[in-house]
Amino acid sequence: MSETLPENSVKIENAVDGFSPHDPETWKRFIDVAETGGDGAQIREAYEALLKQYPNTASAQIAYLKYVLNRRVSMTTDVEQLLNKFLRTSPSVELWRFYLDYVLRVNVGPSPTTRETYALSHIGYDRDSGSAIWAEYIQFLRNAPEESTWDKQQKMDAVRKAQNQAVQLPLDNVEQLWAQLESYETSLNKMTAKKIITDLSPAHMQARTVLRQLNNHLQALGNSTTGGIFLPGPPTFSGQERQLIGRWKAYLKWEGGNPLELEDKDRATLVARVGHAYRKAVICLRYYPEIWFMAFTWCTSVGQTAEAQSLLNSFLRSGLEANPDSFVLTYAYAELLEKAELKKDQRDFSAVHAVYERFIASLRQNLARLTELDAEADIAANKTSEEPKDQNGILDNTSKSTTAPPPPYNPYKPELADRNRQFSSAWINYMRFARRSQGQTTCRDTFSKARKDMYIGWEAYEAAALMEYRCNAEDGRLVASRIFESGMKKFGTDASYVLAHLS
Template identity: 35%
Template structure:
């Protein structure tokens, strides 16, 4: 869009990886260097859509607009970001803007600035780095002109109030602020100073201790980094652990805040900061929501989980957590809709992945064809080496697909169980009947449905039919093992033996061993010796490498 060769390279990188943070930084720099004002603005917008929690870049954007005299746009940016992005930098920039605008506004102007300070402190005053704003705020109060003793008294009260608020907060400069406060009180009256300072001292001491701990805890946190979906690198894991330590510390209430709402607000603020940086970690959102729920802030919990789902529509954790809240609140329709949407999302992803695999295979085959046509032998060599690569990747993709199918099925099972609880077994059976036809289902759905019939509706006969139905689509030894285990556990040994006999020879030997072992264990423990010996003999014929004598004895001894 900027038209330069460099920008084309940058765009290519972003097309390949939408979270290539270096490329994003280059994009901003390139827009600044060669772009028009509009292009530069566009770059900011694109950047902040991708990284909406980066206060530093919001502040840069504001600065850019102000440099171009577009106060209207600067104000719009403030409106979009201030309340969402808990950034000291951004609020500082806002306060500077308000102060500049009201420099010559007289008393009315002063009131506007004071109001802005109050708002800022309300949003960001708890931040460990908000100490500068607090200093500015107090300085601004002190600088107020007074024309009467009453006004002077009022200013003094406001100053004292501000000091007392901040020396209870573990901001990094709390010690300097306490010295200022000390000087302030002593400047007024040595007598009252002694009393007041003695009163405030324990509060300040607690905050000072906390500030020291907080400094240590914050040191490893990279608050300024641009949030990206985790790749579970060591660095990411250690960031996550550092954040967890910090959150645990906040939850331990080191300031011993008496007021429950204030205590909640402080911990909630910590979670908000964590969610900004660890934007793509579902468990952080989940824990923030759980914390809200524990304090009966149900709406807040729902909002947190909704935001999390917007950001991470594939997350099982946050989707299930929200559905569970809906179910508890008897919002059956909402829960059902959420499950359906989640399943659709997973289904679409699988379809897209399959498409891209098909396309890749087609592309590979086309290339193979071409290679073969052009230069015979050499082409064949090339093709062979590509085949290996392509196959290696295909294996990985197949594993990925299996994982996705398993995930889809898990979601379907959770929904089916929810429907049974909320709408009864009949509706749950409908869900099962519909879902089982999906091409994305694994055998686990049949196991879950059968056991639901057995445990919840006590319908062993239906359970058996469900298992039997599953056998038409799935001959996976793991499925057969589950089915066999069910038959054994329900004492249906005729059917157990029948199932074993009609499936055991259909399974590849290297995957049938668990089924063999289950049946052999059962036979050895509970059937007649001739049966046991016969099964053992067949087992040893199927797995001659294990032929070291009696399996029965080996099972017994292993059991010991």
């Protein structure tokens, strides 16, 4: 990448497309070069492009906000617009802490207690929110003015409610909060304090036990918030990486197991807490479809709550944006949309068709790139295997070996064959959806599109023929025979296809 950026935003987007969008180090360099140039419009373009590729990445969002705040011209409106956009779906305590500090700094917006309550309603169950937000919130309540007896009673109720809630959560400072609660209640009334402490003690001890377990899980996951902007990279499938994925899965299953032993009446709290854990996981493991699918599976297991349904759609859409060639996420999302349409009187399956078409287009693009690499490897192999010649182009028999060396290994061949089969399976599932939801005509139209695709395999012909044979009572055998015969023109030399035709 060059040391200077182009002058306009269109060229900046082209610069982003010029390198791998999954390379974290190149993205960081892109931001550094933009900031070094000092052009405000280009810097904003760079951050917007970065956050489009890595949404909900708190370290990048905070860096962007700090840049806007540090500009000489007042950008209060811009900061508030960015905060409104970022905070809606952010599970980051650090970003919410930035919001609270910003509001306090510019002295705008709601009162301190109102903004703290707003923040805690979103991330108050996060371990790190204890020292970052809960402690300050309770202190704000304690420092509230008392102009009348009614004010004093309201203040006492608010402090008691906040403290009682906080000491039952596995927060990083839960022991200090418990000590403060004991001191506060004792200063008011020793008899009442004894009863409150006795009632809260079991839940508090459970929270402390869960905190120890939580600390062990989070410590095993490592710290991804230090060292500037954190951007997740694509899978490398190394041993260390596999261990990290295993630890994340163990942590998510532990959260889903309700370690706080919340009752059914607190089910909404459990859903919010586990959903919060999954939101953090998919930020750190953005390019791992299995984690997104775990989130989807969990959402479907908790019932038809509004929170779960919102998370379910969000996880699948965002997961496909990050992993457009994921089979498991595509099929899960397509099935979700299909089921939703089947419940309606007026059905429109265009959204499902769009999902399959985007998926197949992504697979086709990957196949085209892999085919080029395979062709280049074949050319290189042919050059390597050529017999040696002298300067005049005449074969040099003196160096000719009695045994011909084996042809160079082409590592792309097995992968290309596997990808071709996967590509055909995508078309097959698309045809099955069309047949299932819209009938024979739509299924045939889909197969007609598949036949024209240069990367289609014989498996799609076999699947289309068998669907006609099994589902078309009128002329299914005749149509199936015609499909097989049509495939023979293209795959007649493929023994597997011929065997499928004969069987």
